[in-house]
Amino acid sequence: MYYLWEMASSKSLMNLLTFSFGSAIGFFLCYLLFSMILEEQVEIQPHILHNDPHGQHSEDTDNNQLQGQMNFNADSGQHRDENRNIADGLYEKVKILCWVMTGPQNLEKKARHVKATWAQRCNKILFMSSEENKDFPTVGLETKEGRDQLYWKTIKAFQYVYDHYFDDADWFMKADDDTYVILDNLRWLLSKYSPEQPIYFGRRFKPYVKQGYMSGGAGYVLSKEALKRFVTAFKTNKCSHSSSIEDLALGKCMEIINVQAGDSRDTSGRETFHPFVPEHLLIRGYLPKTFWYWNYNYYPAVEGPGCCSDLAVSFHYVDSMTMYHLEYLVYHLRPYGYSYRYDPDSAKGLEEQNKNEAQEDNPKLKQKTSEN
Amino acid sequence: MLSESSSFMKGVLLGGIFCVVVTLLGHVKIGHGTRAHHHEHHHIQAPNKEEVLNLSEDEQLELSQSIRVYCIVLVKPKDIGHWAAVKETWSKHCDKAEFYSSEDVKVFNAVVLNTNDMWTMMRKAYKITYERYKDEFNWFFLAYPTTFAIIENLKYFLLKKDPAQPFYIGHTMKSGDLEYVDGEGGIVLSIESLRRLSHVFEDSDKCPEQGGMIWKLSEDKQLAVCLKYTGVIAENAEDSEGKDVFNTKSVNALIKEAMASRPEQVVDGCCSDMAITFNGLSPNHMHVMMYGVYRLRPYGHTYSDALVFLPPAGSDND
Numbered sequence: 001m002y003y004l005w006e007m008a009s010s011k012s013l014m015n016l017l018t019f020s021f022g023s024a025i026g027f028f029l030c031y032l033l034f035s036m037i038l039e040e041q042v043e044i045q046p047h048i049l050h051n052d053p054h055g056q057h058s059e060d061t062d063n064n065q066l067q068g069q070m071n072f073n074a075d076s077g078q079h080r081d082e083n084r085n086i087a088d089g090l091y092e093k094v095k096i097l098c099w100v101m102t103g104p105q106n107l108e109k110k111a112r113h114v115k116a117t118w119a120q121r122c123n124k125i126l127f128m129s130s131e132e133n134k135d136f137p138t139v140g141l142e143t144k145e146g147r148d149q150l151y152w153k154t155i156k157a158f159q160y161v162y163d164h165y166f167d168d169a170d171w172f173m174k175a176d177d178d179t180y181v182i183l184d185n186l187r188w189l190l191s192k193y194s195p196e197q198p199i200y201f202g203r204r205f206k207p208y209v210k211q212g213y214m215s216g217g218a219g220y221v222l223s224k225e226a227l228k229r230f231v232t233a234f235k236t237n238k239c240s241h242s243s244s245i246e247d248l249a250l251g252k253c254m255e256i257i258n259v260q261a262g263d264s265r266d267t268s269g270r271e272t273f274h275p276f277v278p279e280h281l282l283i284r285g286y287l288p289k290t291f292w293y294w295n296y297n298y299y300p301a302v303e304g305p306g307c308c309s310d311l312a313v314s315f316h317y318v319d320s321m322t323m324y325h326l327e328y329l330v331y332h333l334r335p336y337g338y339s340y341r342y343d344p345d346s347a348k349g350l351e352e353q354n355k356n357e358a359q360e361d362n363p364k365l366k367q368k369t370s371e372n
Numbered sequence: 373m374l375s376e377s378s379s380f381m382k383g384v385l386l387g388g389i390f391c392v393v394v395t396l397l398g399h400v401k402i403g404h405g406t407r408a409h410h411h412e413h414h415h416i417q418a419p420n421k422e423e424v425l426n427l428s429e430d431e432q433l434e435l436s437q438s439i440r441v442y443c444i445v446l447v448k449p450k451d452i453g454h455w456a457a458v459k460e461t462w463s464k465h466c467d468k469a470e471f472y473s474s475e476d477v478k479v480f481n482a483v484v485l486n487t488n489d490m491w492t493m494m495r496k497a498y499k500i501t502y503e504r505y506k507d508e509f510n511w512f513f514l515a516y517p518t519t520f521a522i523i524e525n526l527k528y529f530l531l532k533k534d535p536a537q538p539f540y541i542g543h544t545m546k547s548g549d550l551e552y553v554d555g556e557g558g559i560v561l562s563i564e565s566l567r568r569l570s571h572v573f574e575d576s577d578k579c580p581e582q583g584g585m586i587w588k589l590s591e592d593k594q595l596a597v598c599l600k601y602t603g604v605i606a607e608n609a610e611d612s613e614g615k616d617v618f619n620t621k622s623v624n625a626l627i628k629e630a631m632a633s634r635p636e637q638v639v640d641g642c643c644s645d646m647a648i649t650f651n652g653l654s655p656n657h658m659h660v661m662m663y664g665v666y667r668l669r670p671y672g673h674t675y676s677d678a679l680v681f682l683p684p685a686g687s688d689n690d
Contacts, residue, residue, distance in 0.1 A: 015379040022383020023390070030391035068631030072641035079645070087672030116638070184670035278668075279660050282689075286656075305689040310667040324627050324642075329664035332645045336528035337436065337679035341690070344671060357685045 050276065050317055053205070053292050054216060054245045066320040069116045072332055090187040091123065096221070097169035098122035099157055102177040103129050103145045107136055110177040113320040117327040121183035124168055128157040150216075150246040155234060158222075162231040170195035172227050175219040180318040180326045185311040186221065188344065189264060189272060195224040200254060201262040203273035203314075204298035205247075211261045212298040213251020217316035218273040220247075226259040233257045265299065267344060270309040275316045281307035310342045415608040416541060418617065418646055419531045427678050436679040439527045442509035443469035444497050447517050448488070449477050454517035456480075457655035461662045464684045465523040467509060472497040491591040492581065495573060498561075502570040510535035512566055514559040519651045520661050521558055524681045526648045529609060529617060531679070535562040540599055543618035543649075544608040551606045552596030557618035558649040559592065560609075568602035575601075615644040622652045659689065666690035 098119065102111040111127055115136075119125045130153070132140025141156040143149050154174065161172055171190055175181055193199060200222045202214025214220035222230065230253065233239040238256055243249035254261065264272050275293070280286050284304045287293055294301055301307075318326065341357075427435065443466035447455045455471065459480065463469035473482035474493060485496045494514070501512060511530055515521055533539060543557030553559045561569070572579045579598035582588070589597070596606055609617045619626060626642040633639075653661065666683075667690065683690055 018377075019379040019383040019386075022380040022385075023387030024383075026384035026387025026389075027391045028387070029384075030388045034391075066628070066631055067635035069638040070627060070631060070641060071638045081675050081677070083674045083676070084672065086674070087670065090672055182670055184672050188671040278663055279656055282659050282663055283656050305663065305667075308663065308668075310669060311671050312668060321624055321627060325623050326664075328623060328627075328641065328643060329661075330668055330670055332641065333522075333643070333647055333665060334645060334669070334675075335522050335524040335665055335681070336646060337677040337681045338524050338666065339680060339682050340667070340669070341683050342667070357683050 047286070048280075048317075049287070049291065051292070053296050054247055066113065066324075069112065070324050071116065072324070072327055087184050087187075090184070090191060094171065094187040094190050095123040095169045096171045096173055096183065096186060096190070097124040097126070097161060097165055098173045098175060098181065098183075099126040099128050099161060100175050100177055100179075101150070101153060101157070102127050102138065104131050104133070105145070106177050107133065107138065110320065111136070111138075113323045114175075114177055114179075117323050118181050118183065122173070124165060126157075126161070126165075128153065128160070148244045151243045151249045152241070154246050154250060155241065158227060159231055159234070162227055166224070166227070170224055171221050172224075173219060173221040174216075175314070176217050176316065178318050179217060179219045179314055179316050180323055181219055181314045182312060182330055185272065185309075186313045188311060189266075189313060190221065193223070193262070197223055198225045198229055198257075198259040199223050199262045200226045200259055201264040201273070203271065203275055204261055204264070205251075205296045206298045207296060208248055209251045209255055209261075211255050213248055213254070213261065215273070215275045215316075216247030216250075218275045219314045219316070220250075220273075222259075226254070229257040229259055230254070263299075264313070266309040266311055266342075267346075268309070268342060269299075270302075270306060271299070272309045272311060272313040274308060274312060274314060277315050277317055277322055278308060278312075310340065311344055415544075415610055416533075416539075418529045418609075418611045429680075432678055432680050435531070436527070436681060439511065439530055440467045440509045441511045441513055441523055441526060441530075442467060442501065442505050443521075443523070444501060444512065444514040445469065445471045445517055446490070446493050446497060446514065447471050447482065448474045451517045452477065452479070453655045454658075457658040458515075458517050458519075461658045461689065462521050462523065464687050464690070465681075466513070468505075472500075489588075491588065491594045494591045494595060495581065498566065498569055499573060502566050506563065506567070510563045512561045512563070514555070514561075515649070516555060516651070518653060519556065519558055519649055520653050520658050521649045522647065522665055524679075525617065525646045526560070527681070528646065528677075528679060529648060530560075533562070536564050537562060538565045538568060538602070538604040539607070540565050540596075540604045541607050541609050541618075543616055543620050544606045547593060550593060550596055550600070552593050553606045554620050555590075555592035556620040556651040558651075559595070565599065565602075565604050568604060569595075569599060572598050572602050609648070611644040611646050613644070617644050617646055617648045619643065619647060619650045620652075622650050622657065625652060626650075662689045 100111060100114055100119065107129070127136060127138040128141055129138040130141055130143045130145045132138060139160060141153055141160065143153050143156060157174070158172070173181065173186065189201065200214065200220055202220030203218035204212045205215055206212055233253055233256065234241065239253035251261070266272055274281060281303060282305065287303065315326065443463055445458055445463065459471070471480065471482040472485055472493060474485055474488045476482070476484045483497070483500060485493050487493055487496070497514070513521065513526065539560065539562040540553060541560040542553030544551055545554045578601040611617055621629070623643060630639045630642045
């Protein structure tokens with residue numbers, strides 16, 4: 001009897017032990033699982049390389065496809081301290097007509113966000129599509145869609161602008177529906193030139209054309225005279241109508257009709273038109289050394305902070321999310337009271353301007369403290 | 373044998389269930405913090421333009437110099453990418469910034485705390501900071517390496533606030549009765565708050581070194597508990613339009629969120645012009661923010677600001 005009871009109790013003791021052991025394991029596994037789930041998730045962006053120098057768009061990945069629209073300018077209350085006199089003056093003085101290359105399938109996906117952000121700042125904005133759309137609205141160029149139609153669409157678009165709006169602007173800017181343009185900075189650049197000059201600006205590329213040609217995606221802007229010559233060149237057959245590479249074909253035509261390829265760099269020598277988003281240019285090593293970009297640049301290409309002017313004019317391959325992000329960074333978020341390093345109106349070079357830095361023994365400070 | 377394996381399985385099951393129950397009951401950060409309505413919050417506003425317009429240039433400079441911010445960044449070796457980015461970007465704009473690391477890392481200078489526990493790290497960091505810097509700075513900003521901060525906007529926000537008062541400011545959340553500043557948006561303490569904090573550290577009843585029993589309170593909640601005992605309450609920071617200036621998410625995430633809630637409409641801008649922090653940025657994004665905040669701008673827009681901040685010496689990305 002006693003022996004049986006001993007057997008039974010040792011068995012239940014065994015059971016108890018395995019039960020406890022099991023619950024410990026169960027608890028531990030659950031703990032591990034929760035720790036993994038709750039760990040910080042930081043945004044991981046895919047590393048993107050655009051392999052076509054002529055800015056033609058392969059199937060877009062739609063990672064950041066936005067459904068809605070955001071209006072940053074609704075809260076004008078935050079801009080009560082802002083003085084826009086100089087910008088407003090330039091708006092009157094340097095009249096820019098912008099036309100955006102788009103298509104029926106991109107109106108909702110892309111063009112809509114252009115319309116909600118930078119397009120409002122052009123003196124006149126037109127959206128060019130193969131078909132007319134009265135609601136958006138878009139101009140119908142009566143072409144087909146597709147990569148091989150791009151140059152044809154460009155010619156017809158400029159023709160349309162020349163026929164309807166030639167007297168309404170001084171400069172004529174072409175952009176894609178994934179280009180972000182900072183109009184204020186474009187006006188500052190162009191204010192130093194006359195619209196009567198035969199000249200055009202953009203991100204200057206080296207190959208194929210002696211004076212270089214402008215990247216299509218980064219956007220380019222023609223003077224009044226340049227537009228006139230361009231349109232005339234097709235009427236008189238000086239330039240050819242067929243090409244699948246829009247920006248190159250335009251560049252070749254410009255050279256033929258003696259329109260100068262301008263230098264769009266700022267007073268410190270930094271590029272203003274960009275064929276990519278800021279991240280691809282600011283991060284050293286993002287674009288591999290074998291990438292086509294390094295060989296295409298007319299001027300020596302720079303990566304890191306020297307890549308890009310403070311007064312940048314354009315970025316390309318801008319998805320809908322980045323449109324609003326740039327809109328916020330450029331026109332809204334700012335560091336209060338910050339004295340910018342680069343002074344665009346200064347006659348001095350950047351080196352000299354940099355002396356306006358906080359120093360440990362800032363003479364202004366020393367004077368202050370000694371006076372107290 | 374069979375009865376043993378079945379009791380083993382029963383044990384595993386019970387252990388798992390017990391763990392889940394404790395997790396759910398415990399103070400774990402899965403959206404347990406909630407935003408109460410604004411009128412239940414203590415909230416604190418940025419100064420109005422009118423308050424600061426009538427200052428002479430000398431007064432402006434003096435005022436700018438009088439707000440001295442010391443930055444604490446809590447790091448671990450696994451954060452090395454973010455650590456490097458913070459070091460190269462926004463931390464240069466603090467009057468002084470130091471990295472408080474769980475362990476020594478050869479590549480970077482840091483104050484070594486010799487612990488992996490976040491609350492212990494925070495305690496030690498604040499303790500050391502108070503001991504060393506109580507006479508040199510009047511405001512103390514603590515951040516994680518995934519945060520990007522604009523110190524100039526922080527200083528503007530603190531403009532009319534007296535550091536001799538107990539301020540504890542950031543992006544607040546509520547967990548039950550406890551209102552706390554979410555660490556991911558950055559935590560701002562005035563010198564007075566830091567002084568009170570360093571005293572309550574001595575009291576292990578009110579402010580224990582170890583958090584809860586099984587699941588510890590997250591370190592930012594723990595901080596709020598300790599501060600509450602000293603009479604310091606968390607306050608949410610907003611601009612003059614009522615927008616948060618400390619953000620626990622990135623600009624992209626905030627844009628997405630604002631749009632997702634109302635895809636049919638045109639929504640209001642997501643974020644304040646005077647935003648101080650964003651969180652969840654990759655190291656690359658920090659470099660982009662430096663360019664976007666301190667350099668990229670539209671020509672011909674000027675501001676008459678009451679404060680003047682010069683660019684830091686020896687830096688090329690701002």
